[in-house]
Amino acid sequence: MTDHPPPSPALLPAGMRDLLPPDAETEAMALAALMEVFASHGYGRVRPPLLEFEDSLLAGNNAALAEQTFRLMDPGTHRMMAVRPDMTPQVARIAASRLGGAPRPLRLSYAGTCVQVSGGVLETDREVSQAGIELVGADSAEADAEVIAVGSEALAVLGLRRISFDLTVPPLASTLITEFGLPEPDRAPLLRALDRKDGAAVQRHGGALAPVLNALLLAAGPAARALEVLRAQPLTPGARALADRLAAVVAAVERRAPGLRPTVDPIEFRGWRYHTGVCVTVFAAARHEELGRGGRYVGPGGEPACGLTLRPELLLRAAPARPTRSRLFLPFGTAAATAQAMRAQGFGTVAALDLAEDDLAEARRLGCTHVMRNGRAEAL
Amino acid sequence: MTDHPPPSPALLPAGMRDLLPPDAETEAMALAALMEVFASHGYGRVRPPLLEFEDSLLAGNNAALAEQTFRLMDPGTHRMMAVRPDMTPQVARIAASRLGGAPRPLRLSYAGTCVQVSGGVLETDREVSQAGIELVGADSAEADAEVIAVGSEALAVLGLRRISFDLTVPPLASTLITEFGLPEPDRAPLLRALDRKDGAAVQRHGGALAPVLNALLLAAGPAARALEVLRAQPLTPGARALADRLAAVVAAVERRAPGLRPTVDPIEFRGWRYHTGVCVTVFAAARHEELGRGGRYVGPGGEPACGLTLRPELLLRAAPARPTRSRLFLPFGTAAATAQAMRAQGFGTVAALDLAEDDLAEARRLGCTHVMRNGRAEAL
Secondary structure (H helix, E strand, O other): OOOOOOOOOOOOOOOOOOEOOOHHHHHHHHHHHHHHHHHHOOOEEOEOOOEEEHHHHOOHHHHHHHHHOEEEEOOOOOOEEEEOOOOHHHHHHHHHOOOOOOOOOEEEEEEEEEEOOOOOOOOOOOEEEEEEEEEEOOOOHHHHHHHHHHHHHHHHHOOOOOEEEEEEOOHHHHHHHHHHOOOHHHHHHHHHHHHOOOHHHHHHHOHHHHHHHHHHHHOOEEHHHHHHHHHHOOOOHHHHHHHHHHHHHHHHHHHHOOOOOOEEEOOOOOOOOOEEEEEEEEEEOOOOEEEEEEEEEEOHHHOEEEEEEEOHHHHHHHOOOOOOOOEEEEOOOOOHHHHHHHHHOOOEEEEOOOOOOOHHHHHHHOOOOEEEEOOEEEEO | OOOOOOOOOOOOOOOOOOEOOOHHHHHHHHHHHHHHHHHHOOOEEOEOOOEEEHHHHOOHHHHHHHHHOOEEEOOOOOOEEEEOOOOHHHHHHHHHOOOOOOOOOEEEEEEEEEEOOOOOOOOOOOEEEEEEEEEEOOOOHHHHHHHHHHHHHHHHHOOOOOEEEEEEOOHHHHHHHHHHOOOHHHHHHHHHHHHOOOHHHHHHHOHHHHHHHHHHHHOOEEHHHHHHHHHHOOOOHHHHHHHHHHHHHHHHHHHHOOOOOOEEEOOOOOOOOOEEEEEEEEEEOOOOEEEEEEEEEEOHHHOEEEEEEEOHHHHHHHOOOOOOOOEEEEOOOOOHHHHHHHHHOOOEEEEOOOOOOOHHHHHHHOOOOEEEEOOEEEEO
């Protein structure tokens, strides 16, 4: 006897789940629609492997992913392998190595499953799907804007229209503080205060910079107003360059995707680890749920790059439901050619495997919407 | 100094690989085409997770998969999880548990990536993709034939037409030997002889059964002839029932898929672990490469089921190449509406991110097939 009954064999590890009909097909179709938008903009699809050697996957910038990563030993080489927690580092590796000789700018797309040791802050999924693009070898506002505009088109194809694109410049605050020469002991508490958006603490630790930083904190909102505040405030040269780039990205986005109307939060830097320029977070406006994120970074070998990663399963929770396929019951003995013709019309056919006493009842029992009678599909 | 230079960061574990453009897109499109055929026949897609608890994934029949399975510990529960080496057991689990109450026959489809500790006999891939169907809760020749016919239609959609479907009945030989009451010490050597198709050894160990077994060994080939031999030979009751089912499956396949013309190998059982009835192996006729396999088995809880699993990456090596999308270079400043119209025509557009000195040269450098000039797409 034991106090604990054996776990049900159907119990899955936390954060892992089965997708059932029709959700799994809906997800696959939405993913295909996303990838089609990326391909139509010249992004070539790559498919990196699920497992890589740990020292390759978690090299450089990606060391921060280590705590999110499942590891296992390759029995052949006794080297540690990692199940990818994120596909972006893999795509960056491919761009720098196997496609190192391909012409720049290089446009790549990808979609796949990742596994993370624990879910993010607002979710419990440990198996997460990703679909994204990377634009490698270009460092310009046009490049930043292209990634945002293409992402926005992909979301529109899924029927997601009430989306907000929040632009940030994660290195701006620290650049401003460093270049301004704020005394070293004040820097860490000041960054924490900015992270908490705590104006009083910014006042305490920000010295002569406090009014500027608090003005920027309050500037978060529609892009036009935020950019006006950024223009009006005195910034150090590096911070000014970042602010100018942000303004150029907003202008290029408005040209390429006039309906997008981004918001800007100039001081936000939470959760950005290795980004070096303008970044974007995509939210479902109604639910304040993060659907994707991306931005500018420096790839392996120092190459400039920017990208955007969307989360298909989260998109689907936010997207309007799609109509599912009609299911047509085919009584036993229906001719193969008839069945084929009905499938060509878009029906999913459900063939009886033997004679039913009552075809209508059998069709209903099997969840069909239609039944084949007298040579045509009748709605049930 | 060390004798061995550090491994290149781009080196992947054995059996893992990057798929590059255009192969990754071709594979995704082929997979979508397969899944569309399955859906059109009423198979509802499921998506089980990449990781499950080991004791769930490798329960019962699936213990044989253990040596192919990577394991890792769930830090939350300290239970061992397994990276799936095969999706069929997961689909069987879903059918028996979460969809245990769904009407039968239950038709499910699936596609995804699996990881195996070492590659199969004829290949070195350790990350393998699978796409398949399971027909659960029906035990009839019609059900066996449906799975084969749907698989054949899916292969035809990929342009794979020179395919051979080899039908086997893995339990037939052992049923015959057991029911016949052959002396225990002869059984194992006899099965080994049959596995090697060694007629002389069959003669030595087969006793009075040897002529029957050797006739069946020689019967392998086109279905009509093999079935004739099976009919003519004296079989024990259980073996006769299996042979009759095989004949009924061949007849049902010929009705549903007249062009398929299966072959039959009545004695073959190698590589089949838990199958209880008619099985099928799909080969590319020209290359003798196994593209998929499936057959009848008993699912969790004793429910009859049959299925077929295809290997998309192997299908693609055997399938004719598909035309890739035309790439259209858009000079800097091309209107957004023009770009959109060209994508709607099927072009993949490649937008210049700044002014090029020579648009034609730039288009060529970027691997484009067309360039936008004077308001239309000119072929390069």
